[in-house]
Amino acid sequence: MTPNGWIQTALFCAVVLALVKPLGWYMTRVFTGERTPLSPVIGPVERGLYRAAGIDERHEQTWLGYGLAMLAFHGLGFLLLYAVLRLQDVLPLNPMVQSAVAPDLAFNTAASFVTNTNWQNYGGESTLSYLSQMLGLTHQNFLSAATGIALAVALIRGFARASARTVGSFWVDLTRCTLYVLLPICVVYALFLVSQGMPQTLSAYIDATTLEGAKQTIAVGPVASQVAIKMLGTNGGGFFNANAAHPFENPTALSNFVQIVSIFALGAALTNVFGRMVGDERQGWAILATMGVLFLAGVAVTYASEASGSSVLNGLGLTGGNMEGKEVRFGIVASALFAVVTTAASCGAVNAMHDSFTALGGLIPLINMQLGEIIVGGVGAGLYGMLVFVVVAIFVAGLMVGRTPEYLGKKIEAREVKMAMLAILCLPLMMLGGTALATVLPAGLAGPANAGPHGFSEILYALTSAAANNGSAFGGLSGNTPFYNSLLALGMLVGRFFVIIPALAIAGSLAAKKRVPASAGTFPTHGGLFVGLLVGVILIVGGLTFFPSLALGPVVEHLAGAAGQTFATGG
Amino acid sequence: MLNQLRPALVLLVALTAVTGLAYPLAVTGIAGAVFPAKAAGSLIERDGKVVGSSLIGQGFTGEGYFHGRPSATTAADPADASKTVPAPYNAANSMGSNLGPTSAALAERVKGDLDALRAENPGRPVPVDLVTTSGSGLDPDISPEAALFQVPRVAKARSLPEDTLRDLVAGQIQGRTLGLLGEPRVNVLALNLALDDLAKR
Numbered sequence: 001m002t003p004n005g006w007i008q009t010a011l012f013c014a015v016v017l018a019l020v021k022p023l024g025w026y027m028t029r030v031f032t033g034e035r036t037p038l039s040p041v042i043g044p045v046e047r048g049l050y051r052a053a054g055i056d057e058r059h060e061q062t063w064l065g066y067g068l069a070m071l072a073f074h075g076l077g078f079l080l081l082y083a084v085l086r087l088q089d090v091l092p093l094n095p096m097v098q099s100a101v102a103p104d105l106a107f108n109t110a111a112s113f114v115t116n117t118n119w120q121n122y123g124g125e126s127t128l129s130y131l132s133q134m135l136g137l138t139h140q141n142f143l144s145a146a147t148g149i150a151l152a153v154a155l156i157r158g159f160a161r162a163s164a165r166t167v168g169s170f171w172v173d174l175t176r177c178t179l180y181v182l183l184p185i186c187v188v189y190a191l192f193l194v195s196q197g198m199p200q201t202l203s204a205y206i207d208a209t210t211l212e213g214a215k216q217t218i219a220v221g222p223v224a225s226q227v228a229i230k231m232l233g234t235n236g237g238g239f240f241n242a243n244a245a246h247p248f249e250n251p252t253a254l255s256n257f258v259q260i261v262s263i264f265a266l267g268a269a270l271t272n273v274f275g276r277m278v279g280d281e282r283q284g285w286a287i288l289a290t291m292g293v294l295f296l297a298g299v300a301v302t303y304a305s306e307a308s309g310s311s312v313l314n315g316l317g318l319t320g321g322n323m324e325g326k327e328v329r330f331g332i333v334a335s336a337l338f339a340v341v342t343t344a345a346s347c348g349a350v351n352a353m354h355d356s357f358t359a360l361g362g363l364i365p366l367i368n369m370q371l372g373e374i375i376v377g378g379v380g381a382g383l384y385g386m387l388v389f390v391v392v393a394i395f396v397a398g399l400m401v402g403r404t405p406e407y408l409g410k411k412i413e414a415r416e417v418k419m420a421m422l423a424i425l426c427l428p429l430m431m432l433g434g435t436a437l438a439t440v441l442p443a444g445l446a447g448p449a450n451a452g453p454h455g456f457s458e459i460l461y462a463l464t465s466a467a468a469n470n471g472s473a474f475g476g477l478s479g480n481t482p483f484y485n486s487l488l489a490l491g492m493l494v495g496r497f498f499v500i501i502p503a504l505a506i507a508g509s510l511a512a513k514k515r516v517p518a519s520a521g522t523f524p525t526h527g528g529l530f531v532g533l534l535v536g537v538i539l540i541v542g543g544l545t546f547f548p549s550l551a552l553g554p555v556v557e558h559l560a561g562a563a564g565q566t567f568a569t570g571g
Numbered sequence: 572m573l574n575q576l577r578p579a580l581v582l583l584v585a586l587t588a589v590t591g592l593a594y595p596l597a598v599t600g601i602a603g604a605v606f607p608a609k610a611a612g613s614l615i616e617r618d619g620k621v622v623g624s625s626l627i628g629q630g631f632t633g634e635g636y637f638h639g640r641p642s643a644t645t646a647a648d649p650a651d652a653s654k655t656v657p658a659p660y661n662a663a664n665s666m667g668s669n670l671g672p673t674s675a676a677l678a679e680r681v682k683g684d685l686d687a688l689r690a691e692n693p694g695r696p697v698p699v700d701l702v703t704t705s706g707s708g709l710d711p712d713i714s715p716e717a718a719l720f721q722v723p724r725v726a727k728a729r730s731l732p733e734d735t736l737r738d739l740v741a742g743q744i745q746g747r748t749l750g751l752l753g754e755p756r757v758n759v760l761a762l763n764l765a766l767d768d769l770a771k772r
Binding site: 004007008011049052053054055068069072073075076077080123124125126134135136138139141142143171174175178179182183186187190191194195196197198199200201202203205206207208209210211212214216217218219220222224225226229240241242245246247248251252253254256257309310311312313316317318319320321322323324325326327328329330331334335350351352353355356357358359449450451452453454457458474475476557560561565566567568569 | 606614621624631670676696700714767
């Protein structure tokens with residue numbers, strides 16, 4: 001570890017923190033329907049859309065109506081994406097003559113993008129046409145991100161309102177988020193990325209003759225427009241197979257820095273939206289502080305582990321940390337930081353191959369996802385995931401002092417706690433249940449590329465990433481098989497919707513409650529004590545659930561590596 | 572749920588058109604006008620022919636060129652399309668090795684490369700980036716130490732003084748962005764183009 005490494009990390013945190021208030025202010029205005037600086041331009045487009053769709057802007061939905069609207073929209077989006085992928089060979093903008101995507105891979109990819117997972121079983125430049133990248137993936141990147149934010153806003157309204165039946169209109173939240181927040185930022189952002197060297201062209205791949213006379217086919221395409229929303233919307237599905245490690249998908253150290261900032265920007269700002277909408281910004285900062293504590297702990301472990309390198313390679317006389325799977329322009333710290341950020345949020349973009357990380361360096365990304373990506377998290381998804389934990393933490397605090405727990409003047413009762421536990425339990429069911437299934441079936445055991453405990457980690461990482469809707473991978477796993485395509489798609493769908501529906505149900509039941517005035521006995525939820533309690537609850541719930549699985553993978557591998565043991569495949 | 576279908580359908584079609592077509596096409600148009608060379612892939616031409624992209628690494632193997640890092644990219648096996656064969660710096664199929672920290676295959680590969688490099692330049696520590704594959708398999712850069720490590724070999728193959736080459740390398744080092752971000756590096760293709768120019772003079 002070097003001082004420069006910590007300065008890069010500190011600079012990152014400072015920039016994200018500086019963005020929280022302005023973005024929070026802007027997004028609050030967007031979602032409460034107030035005028036914004038962009039209203040004169042976008043307002044007419046927005047109202048035209050509502051007229052064409054038969055939407056009354058002022059008509060709000062109950063939590064159930066909101067949820068059904070979301071499901072209808074996603075169902076149709078899924079069909080559209082599946083159709084584009086299956087038909088890409090006959091559709092235009094296919095200069096490299098890519099053939100139609102196979103049914104199981106198209107199913108997996110459609111599930112992956114609709115759920116904001118963006119797991120990459122497809123090969124990017126070797127599988128998809130430009131039309132599939134744009135119309136298929138770029139547009140789902142926008143809409144799944146907008147949906148995540150809309151749902152978080154609906155849950156915030158649940159906390160903010162009292163004696164109300166409705167939690168907002170899904171159609172209005174979706175449209176506003178896309179038009180006012182995501183699209184304007186992405187246009188500027190994409191052009192910045194091109195200025196750093198990212199291609200943005202519809203031309204076919206380029207044939208170059210290298211200095212030594214060999215032929216090199218260089219894949220290009222409309223990269224920047226997709227990468228902008230891929231990062232901002234915490235989608236993470238790459239244009240290229242190597243994702244943000246590819247020099248075209250992340251050309252410079254500066255583009256790398258802006259990319260990690262943009263992963264956290266909206267998710268962090270949503271905590272401020274939360275604070276503003278419930279009428280006390282300190283509540284938002286307390287949530288963000290909890291995220292910050294967990295985040296910095298993760299960075300410290302991964303950075304330290306990657307900087308000290310792999311015991312096995314160090315034993316051969318190598319120094320300088322673990323550079324296998326990392327790019328020289330980023331080096332150790334920017335790769336470690338990216339890995340922690342991308343798994344803390346549900347982004348899943350990678351600028352280095354997590355599969356080649358040291359055992360403990362790869363442990364943190366796994367834990368981040370297993371906790372449900374509540375450290376800033378996916379845009380929206382992180383906040384509603386964290387609020388679910390808040391409900392449980394408040395309940396635990398209530399048990400300790402023997403009072404009915406309250407949060408922001410709302411009594412937390414049996415229904416909320418049941419729904420919160422349902423949301424929390426469905427993730428380990430898919431992550432651990434799926435891993436158990438894959439480690440006993442031949443089709444599952446055929447997947448890992450590495451032998452020994454690392455092979456187990458590859459399977460665990462895949463199921464974890466899918467259910468957590470992250471999308472990063474220990475890429476050695478051969479996931480493009482009917483078995484994994486189907487299992488992982490199921491994991492993604494359960495991991496997305498079985499968290500969303502309970503979270504919406506909590507929003508509905510909270511919105512209907514009366515507000516209890518604060519009294520001397522009310523537990524303050526904006527101070528250090530609450531932050532500590534929340535961190536503790538998250539670590540205890542996550543630790544008890546996942547420690548055994550981590551012990552079988554990364555922990556065993558770390559100990560074996562320290563003893564100099566290696567594992568050969570096929571032996 | 573039926574009354575949700577009209578808004579769902581209309582919004583899906585309209586927002587798809589905006590975000591999936593209008594947005595990428597608009598960005599393509601503006602980028603092509605403002606940053607034409609970068610939008611096209613930062614291509615480098617020599618004598619009217621494209622020799623590569625300044626952002627994409629190439630697999631140099633000759634003694635007289637500076638080498639990039641090992642690359643784990645593959646291509647379809649010409650004999651059997653269902654299999655793949657190693658094809659370093661295949662810029663149409665980016666990937667890393669995905670070998671884990673306790674992989675025997677990784678340890679063997681690194682050991683082999685280390686032995687070869689130690690024989691080439693005995694007594695100097697081998698920079699870690701010269702024996703590890705990058706995440707993309709297309710890393711255009713090596714560390715300044717990795718470039719300097721190769722100076723004796725290139726000097727011998729080109730019959731040039733080592734000091735001249737060390738100066739050449741020094742002139743190609745890019746520092747951290749703003750003095751802070753990323754790591755110092757040398758672009759291998761740019762270095763080798765400069766080397767060819769030097770040799771011509």
